[in-house]
Amino acid sequence: MAIVHNQIHDSLSAQALAFAKANFLLLIFASVLARALYKRYASPLRHIPGPVLASCSRLWKVWSTYSGHTELDHIALHQKYGPVVRTAPNEVSFGSTNAAKDIFAVGKGFHKTMFYSVFPPKHAPDIFTEVREWKHAQMKRYAVTPYSLAQMQKRSEPIEGMIMSLMEHLTNYSINSGKVCNLGNLLHYFAFDVLGEVAFSRRFGFLEAEVDVEGSIKNIDDVQWYDGIVGQIPEFDILLRNNPLRPYLPFWKPNPTTMTRIAVEELEKRKQPDGTFDSTGIDLLAELLRAHEGNSEKFSVNDVFSIAHGAVFAGSDSTASTMQSFFYLVLNNASVYANLTEEINKAQKAGELSEIVTYAEAQRLEYFQACLKEAMRIRPAVGLGIYRNVPQEGVEIDGKFYPGGTQVAVNGWVLHRDKTVFGDDVEVYRPERWFERDAKFMGSHLYQFGGGSHLCIGRNLALFEMNKALIQILREFEITLVHPGRPLQYHSTFFVVQEGLEVYMKKRSQK
Numbered sequence: 048m049a050i051v052h053n054q055i056h057d058s059l060s061a062q063a064l065a066f067a068k069a070n071f072l073l074l075i076f077a078s079v080l081a082r083a084l085y086k087r088y089a090s091p092l093r094h095i096p097g098p099v100l101a102s103c104s105r106l107w108k109v110w111s112t113y114s115g116h117t118e119l120d121h122i123a124l125h126q127k128y129g130p131v132v133r134t135a136p137n138e139v140s141f142g143s144t145n146a147a148k149d150i151f152a153v154g155k156g157f158h159k160t161m162f163y164s165v166f167p168p169k170h171a172p173d174i175f176t177e178v179r180e181w182k183h184a185q186m187k188r189y190a191v192t193p194y195s196l197a198q199m200q201k202r203s204e205p206i207e208g209m210i211m212s213l214m215e216h217l218t219n220y221s222i223n224s225g226k227v228c229n230l231g232n233l234l235h236y237f238a239f240d241v242l243g244e245v246a247f248s249r250r251f252g253f254l255e256a257e258v259d260v261e262g263s264i265k266n267i268d269d270v271q272w273y274d275g276i277v278g279q280i281p282e283f284d285i286l287l288r289n290n291p292l293r294p295y296l297p298f299w300k301p302n303p304t305t306m307t308r309i310a311v312e313e314l315e316k317r318k319q320p321d322g323t324f325d326s327t328g329i330d331l332l333a334e335l336l337r338a339h340e341g342n343s344e345k346f347s348v349n350d351v352f353s354i355a356h357g358a359v360f361a362g363s364d365s366t367a368s369t370m371q372s373f374f375y376l377v378l379n380n381a382s383v384y385a386n387l388t389e390e391i392n393k394a395q396k397a398g399e400l401s402e403i404v405t406y407a408e409a410q411r412l413e414y415f416q417a418c419l420k421e422a423m424r425i426r427p428a429v430g431l432g433i434y435r436n437v438p439q440e441g442v443e444i445d446g447k448f449y450p451g452g453t454q455v456a457v458n459g460w461v462l463h464r465d466k467t468v469f470g471d472d473v474e475v476y477r478p479e480r481w482f483e484r485d486a487k488f489m490g491s492h493l494y495q496f497g498g499g500s501h502l503c504i505g506r507n508l509a510l511f512e513m514n515k516a517l518i519q520i521l522r523e524f525e526i527t528l529v530h531p532g533r534p535l536q537y538h539s540t541f542f543v544v545q546e547g548l549e550v551y552m553k554k555r556s557q558k
């Protein structure tokens with residue numbers, strides 16, 4: 048009996064094997080299809096509308112990020128499907144500011160997803176890349192003071208030194224009024240150099256040479272490009288950039304970016320013979336080192352390094368992009384430019400502006416503030432989504448329940464087009480809306496700096512330098528676009544990296 052049974056079993060196995068061999072491709076196709084259908088229909092998110100591909104696989108997200116314009120894809124998705132869209136088998140994108148308020152609420156348990164873990168350096172996660180919430184909170188606690196506005200004010204001198212240097216370079220262009228000035232590039236160099244001063248008291252030298260020193264900007268752009276795409280499928284990172292075989296493969300050896308090398312050098316420079324660190328000075332590194340002294344168990348030298356290093360990555364492209372958007376939008380709107388320069392000229396004539404505009408003086412220029420806010424509304428510097436995990440027990444977002452395991456995404460480009468908050472003409476750059484509507488209410492729904500416990504820690508620095516530099520430029524120069532109406536070239540890696548802001552500069556006669 049047992050022999051017969053075994054014979055039947057063997058013959059069935061042989062037949063199955065033969066079938067599999069003959070229909071290999073068909074079987075692969077069937078299993079991929081079954082997996083896709085399972086992902087689409089067995090999920091508690093199955094009732095949420097969205098692209099079919101997105102409901103079956105994360106390929107939609109990868110493709111959209113790879114395209115370089117995921118912010119536009121997200122705007123289009125929300126226009127087509129409404130405020131709640133399924134963007135991956137376990138991910139939902141929210142387009143309403145009500146949902147964003149829930150997601151960013153402090154203490155509600157929305158933690159960063161593994162998307163952030165892909166960003167380098169792997170061995171030293173910083174405030175931005177750290178996905179362990181307790182560790183993030185610990186680091187942020189020590190970094191809040193060094194990043195505060197009061198501390199940025201103390202760094203006025205080096206920041207103003209960079210502003211003066213920017214003015215000199217712009218003046219060189221203005222001497223020959225027909226010379227094309229790539230204002231976008233100069234602002235990019237300026238933003239990097241400010242970070243060099245603030246983080247390490249070091250002049251990176253971008254502005255001085257008017258070049259992308261050692262291709263650092265391009266390099267960071269490439270790194271962020273990878274981060275954005277592979278961040279959508281973070282488990283693949285181990286096969287790619289963080290492949291453990293890389294150190295042994297001469298053609299694929301890891302190569303730290305120039306900025307990482309500089310950060311290592313700067314820390315090394317401050318190392319003393321007894322193994323401690325020289326923590327004197329006002330730069331970020333010095334202040335972080337001081338925070339480390341006496342708290343070395345909770346706030347290690349590794350944390351100090353990662354935070355100072357991370358500042359350059361998080362603060363340069365973001366600030367540059369915001370300033371480029373500001374000029375692009377202002378200069379393409381003749382009446383806005385006219386109103387803005389009138390406000391600045393009036394303040395100038397009334398003696399209300401110091402030789403280098405102070406932060407406090409800038410706050411009093413209401414139209415300028417509206418222009419800046421409106422630029423950050425319509426063209427926020429982060430183009431990708433901000434991703435969070437729903438807490439394990441599940442949670443209500445905008446009145447609906449979502450189970451644990453769901454990932455949520457919000458994109459500033461979508462949120463800032465919420466008509467219920469900003470008005471019907473959300474696509475139009477119109478600073479006047481900040482005077483016509485409830486500015487406080489609108490301001491509380493701006494997410495250009497993120498929100499909640501992960502609100503951008505560098506916003507004080509960004510606002511400080513932008514308020515001073517932008518007004519200084521507008522006050523000293525008349526600016527004309529070389530190609531009025533020509534859109535900026537841009538792509539979103541994590542930040543919106545832009546190119547093509549070319550202008551003619553002319554020195555203003557009256558001071």
Ligand code: HEM
Nearest residue numbers: 175358361362365366369428433495496497501503505509
């Ligand atoms: C206009 C300029 C800037 C913009 C638009 C901007 C935008 C943002 C946004 C949207 C986030 C939240 C990201 C998320 O939760 O996924 C963020 C976080 C962060 N930003 Fe900025 N940023 C700017 C400037 C800076 C500067 C100058 C620095 C540093 C010097 C900086 C350092 C950081 C850090 C460390 C985080 C992580 C905060 C956390 O998770 O707690 N940023 N930024």
